[in-house]
Amino acid sequence: MAFRAPMDEIAFALRQAASDWAVEGLWGELSDGNGSAVLEQAGRFADERLAPLNVVGDRHPAERTADGVRTPPGWREAYRTWREGGWAGLAASPDLGGSGLSHLLLAGCLDAWNGANMAFMLAPLLSFAASDALAAHARPELRDLYLRRIVSGEWTATMNLTEPQAGSDLSDLRTRAEPAADGAFRLFGQKIFITYGDHDLTDNVVHLVLARLPDAPAGPRGLSLFLAPKMLVDSNGRPGQPNDLRCVGLERKLGIHGAPTCAMVFGESGGARAWLIGEPHRGLTCMFTMMNNARLAVGLEGVGVSEAAAQAALAFARERRQGRAPGSTGSDQSLIIEHPDVRRMLLTMRAGAAAARAVCYRTAAAIDVAGVDGPARLAATERAALLTPVAKAFATDLANEIASLAIQTHGGMGYIEETGVAQLLRDARIAAIYEGTNGIQAIDLVQRKITLREGGAVRDEIAALGRMMRNIEGRAPAATTVGLARGLDALSSATDWLLASLMDGRTTDALAGATPYLRLFGLVCGGALLGRAAWGAEAGSDANAPKRAALARFFAENMVAAAPGLAGMVRDGAASTLDGAGLV
Numbered sequence: 001m002a003f004r005a006p007m008d009e010i011a012f013a014l015r016q017a018a019s020d021w022a023v024e025g026l027w028g029e030l031s032d033g034n035g036s037a038v039l040e041q042a043g044r045f046a047d048e049r050l051a052p053l054n055v056v057g058d059r060h061p062a063e064r065t066a067d068g069v070r071t072p073p074g075w076r077e078a079y080r081t082w083r084e085g086g087w088a089g090l091a092a093s094p095d096l097g098g099s100g101l102s103h104l105l106l107a108g109c110l111d112a113w114n115g116a117n118m119a120f121m122l123a124p125l126l127s128f129a130a131s132d133a134l135a136a137h138a139r140p141e142l143r144d145l146y147l148r149r150i151v152s153g154e155w156t157a158t159m160n161l162t163e164p165q166a167g168s169d170l171s172d173l174r175t176r177a178e179p180a181a182d183g184a185f186r187l188f189g190q191k192i193f194i195t196y197g198d199h200d201l202t203d204n205v206v207h208l209v210l211a212r213l214p215d216a217p218a219g220p221r222g223l224s225l226f227l228a229p230k231m232l233v234d235s236n237g238r239p240g241q242p243n244d245l246r247c248v249g250l251e252r253k254l255g256i257h258g259a260p261t262c263a264m265v266f267g268e269s270g271g272a273r274a275w276l277i278g279e280p281h282r283g284l285t286c287m288f289t290m291m292n293n294a295r296l297a298v299g300l301e302g303v304g305v306s307e308a309a310a311q312a313a314l315a316f317a318r319e320r321r322q323g324r325a326p327g328s329t330g331s332d333q334s335l336i337i338e339h340p341d342v343r344r345m346l347l348t349m350r351a352g353a354a355a356a357r358a359v360c361y362r363t364a365a366a367i368d369v370a371g372v373d374g375p376a377r378l379a380a381t382e383r384a385a386l387l388t389p390v391a392k393a394f395a396t397d398l399a400n401e402i403a404s405l406a407i408q409t410h411g412g413m414g415y416i417e418e419t420g421v422a423q424l425l426r427d428a429r430i431a432a433i434y435e436g437t438n439g440i441q442a443i444d445l446v447q448r449k450i451t452l453r454e455g456g457a458v459r460d461e462i463a464a465l466g467r468m469m470r471n472i473e474g475r476a477p478a479a480t481t482v483g484l485a486r487g488l489d490a491l492s493s494a495t496d497w498l499l500a501s502l503m504d505g506r507t508t509d510a511l512a513g514a515t516p517y518l519r520l521f522g523l524v525c526g527g528a529l530l531g532r533a534a535w536g537a538e539a540g541s542d543a544n545a546p547k548r549a550a551l552a553r554f555f556a557e558n559m560v561a562a563a564p565g566l567a568g569m570v571r572d573g574a575a576s577t578l579d580g581a582g583l584v
């Protein structure tokens with residue numbers, strides 16, 4: 001079955017996320033019809049242009065040729081349509097030639113596009129993130145020369161962080177930046193795993209590179225951010241000579257075959273020309289602007305792949321006959337959708353995708369509000385910081401489980417490439433690894449995020465989720481509200497335990513429980529949001545309302561039901577986790 005971006009559900013979930021805040025001038029597009037038109041076109045682009053190319057990319061991986069890296073057949077044409085559609089500048093400021101629409105609306109579009117073709121969307125995803133970093137930190141002349149062309153889609157951008165000895169921990173990066181007489185810098189070093197580090201979609205590629213200046217202090221505080229284009233350009237932006245940097249190899253990998261993953265070398269012949277972005281030694285701060293938005297965008301990869309997997313599994317289960325379901329009276333084989341265990345898998349997929357979507361959109365809405373001067377800014381900044389690791393890791397962990405369940409639903413046919421669900425699992429796998437592994441996201445949540453304002457930010461968020469739950473009491477089924485309330489208690493007590501452990505200096509114990517805590521957070525947050533969408537004040541009575549209620553109920557009564565167990569793992573799991581005997 002062909003993928004169909006669920007634009008009605010996406011639009012509904014966007015309005016739900018926006019309903020939390022009343023900020024003047026924000027999200028007008030969600031109510032003035034402009035947003036509906038954008039979403040409709042985004043859905044059409046996903047269904048008609050991107051989805052058919054997904055399997056093409058899987059079967060014809062990006063290739064390194066004598067003329068540079070070549071993307072799969074049809075991708076150049078799709079990129080041209082993408083660019084001509086003005087999508088590259090959707091959320092960029094009109095001053096830079098962008099459309100100035102919200103991150104929330106962009107999240108809805110990314111959800112649809114990622115579901116259609118995650119590997120293709122990695123090029124735009126990195127450009128969106130780089131645009132944010134350059135808009136915030138680059139000098140005006142660099143913005144004019146490079147950022148405008150990224151915003152128009154004329155060029156794409158990359159993120160060059162990883163080196164063989166420095167992945168999760170960037171403090172050991174070795175790429176050097178030397179000041180040159182012309183006021184620019186020269187880069188020397190090697191980067192690995194650089195997504196779209198070279199390709200044929202555009203004439204130029206703008207690399208954002210973390211490197212170390214000669215006088216840099218050791219460790220993460222010594223890193224600076226540089227811009228190094230693939231092609232050097234004149235003052236009008238016309239590409240001329242190639243810069244001293246190149247892709248020296250492409251990785252063969254489990255999934256996202258269409259997206260080139262490049263080994264890059266800088267400075268083989270005198271140094272790659274580069275320009276400093278932001279202050280010297282403040283590169284990580286600049287990069288975090290980029291990484292936070294990229295982390296949410298990777299969470300949205302999880303949402304998109306989950307949606308695609310759930311759609312494929314449901315379509316299969318409606319056609320495949322096998323066995324006799326309990327209670328079936330005829331002699332014919334039953335459709336597998338009639339088997340309780342298959343229903344469990346299908347509902348887990350659909351409810352999980354909806355919950356991950358809601359958590360990611362809540363994060364996107366907070367990012368938008370955090371960008372507007374006003375009384376809500378501080379609360380929104382805290383919520384965005386708190387939820388970004390949850391959105392990234394919860395959504396991508398679920399995507400792996402949901403893609404795996406889609407294979408399981410297909411039985412043996414799922415393991416065969418022809419059905420396409422195997423590709424979804426292979427593609428989704430990386431989303432839990434790049435942009436900070438999910439383990440690193442969990443550590444970020446526990447060590448840096450729940451400690452914000454001495455626990456004040458996380459307690460405010462838990463209180464907000466509690467209000468949502470109380471508001472649906474009486475309308476939601478009793479077992480649903482009880483399930484949600486138990487989840488909230490579990491989250492609250494695990495949070496208190498972690499904060500107390502960190503205060504007492506028992507950091508190792510706290511970190512041992514970081515991953516179950518992040519899952520607990522995602523489940524409770526997702527459960528509250530699905531409950532609000534089903535029975536809250538703005539739940540609506542459209543044709544999809546009964547489905548939303550069924551998914552919210554399943555999620556609360558079956559998935560949030562794991563919350564007390566997860567809280568127990570957070571509190572009591574450290575001793576057995578840290579007992580070294582099992583590993584020797």
Ligand SMILES: Cc1cc2nc3c(=O)[nH]c(=O)nc-3n(C[C@H](O)[C@H](O)[C@H](O)COP(=O)(O)OP(=O)(O)OC[C@H]3O[C@@H](n4cnc5c(N)ncnc54)[C@H](O)[C@@H]3O)c2cc1C
Pocket residue numbers: 159160161162166167168169192193194195196253261430433434435436437438439440443
């Ligand atoms: C297909 C692909 C595309 C990529 N694209 C890019 C890109 O465009 N740009 C870029 O710069 N990089 C990119 N990367 C690199 C990616 O971000 C890193 O692989 C990732 O950050 C993990 O680093 P690592 O591979 O060195 O693993 P390691 O850091 O060695 O981690 C190995 C394991 O140890 C765990 N671990 C490490 N440190 C800690 C810690 N302190 N506490 C607890 N656990 C820890 C990790 O969670 C992981 O499970 C890409 C990678 C791949 C495979």
